[in-house]
Amino acid sequence: MVQTSPLPRESTGQRIEAALLDDISGGLLQPGERLDETKLAERFGVSRTPVREALSRLTAQGVLVAGEKRGVRVAQYTREELAQMFEAMQEIESICARLANQRLTLLGRAEIEAAQAECVEAAKHNDRLAYIKANEKLHLAIYRATDNPYICDLASDFRRKTGPFRAKKLATQEDLLASVENHVDLLNKIFSEDSQTAVDGMRKHMTESFMRVLAAN
Numbered sequence: 001m002v003q004t005s006p007l008p009r010e011s012t013g014q015r016i017e018a019a020l021l022d023d024i025s026g027g028l029l030q031p032g033e034r035l036d037e038t039k040l041a042e043r044f045g046v047s048r049t050p051v052r053e054a055l056s057r058l059t060a061q062g063v064l065v066a067g068e069k070r071g072v073r074v075a076q077y078t079r080e081e082l083a084q085m086f087e088a089m090q091e092i093e094s095i096c097a098r099l100a101n102q103r104l105t106l107l108g109r110a111e112i113e114a115a116q117a118e119c120v121e122a123a124k125h126n127d128r129l130a131y132i133k134a135n136e137k138l139h140l141a142i143y144r145a146t147d148n149p150y151i152c153d154l155a156s157d158f159r160r161k162t163g164p165f166r167a168k169k170l171a172t173q174e175d176l177l178a179s180v181e182n183h184v185d186l187l188n189k190i191f192s193e194d195s196q197t198a199v200d201g202m203r204k205h206m207t208e209s210f211m212r213v214l215a216a217n
Contacts, residue, residue, distance in 0.1 A: 013053030
């Protein structure tokens with residue numbers, strides 16, 4: 001019988017990092033907002049060491065930036081910088097759509113459809129934070145369907161950096177329901193038999209998303 005090694009346990013710092021990423025992507029922490037080590041340590045009931053670990057990792061990812069007096073803040077971008085980031089995102093996500101279309105497995109499709117079902121439920125109940133998390137899961141499932149971890153990591157990096165800006169475009173239940181409908185159109189094209197249709201669908205999706213982000217920020 002082949003013995004498998006147990007999966008490594010998530011460290012306290014990694015759990016704090018994940019929680020802060022959720023707060024940032026959900027818009028609970030705003031661009032430019034300062035993060036206080038002491039308050040975060042109190043919030044999570046830990047020493048400042050794992051908090052520093054989490055903040056350091058998020059700074060390395062570009063989600064946070066160093067501020068004055070050794071503090072850190074949620075990254076803030078100008079409209080021009082956001083436009084440049086979304087231009088890059090559109091190209092990367094279009095590649096993801098093409099590869100996902102060409103390499104989609106039954107398991108990959110099931111993961112994408114499950115995330116979309118979570119989006120639908122969250123929108124029906126006007127649960128904004130649940131919707132944002134489900135929306136991230138949906139796009140991550142598309143990235144994984146490319147079967148290319150390097151492209152997946154690159155696309156995920158841009159989503160982390162733009163999280164708080166994208167969250168602002170999902171302010172009302174009407175916004176959530178409209179997003180769900182956009183997903184239906186996008187997924188139909190990714191699940192189609194033509195990879196260019198998938199690319200065109202993602203480009204349209206990203207263009208519309210960026211216009212809503214600009215209007216909300």
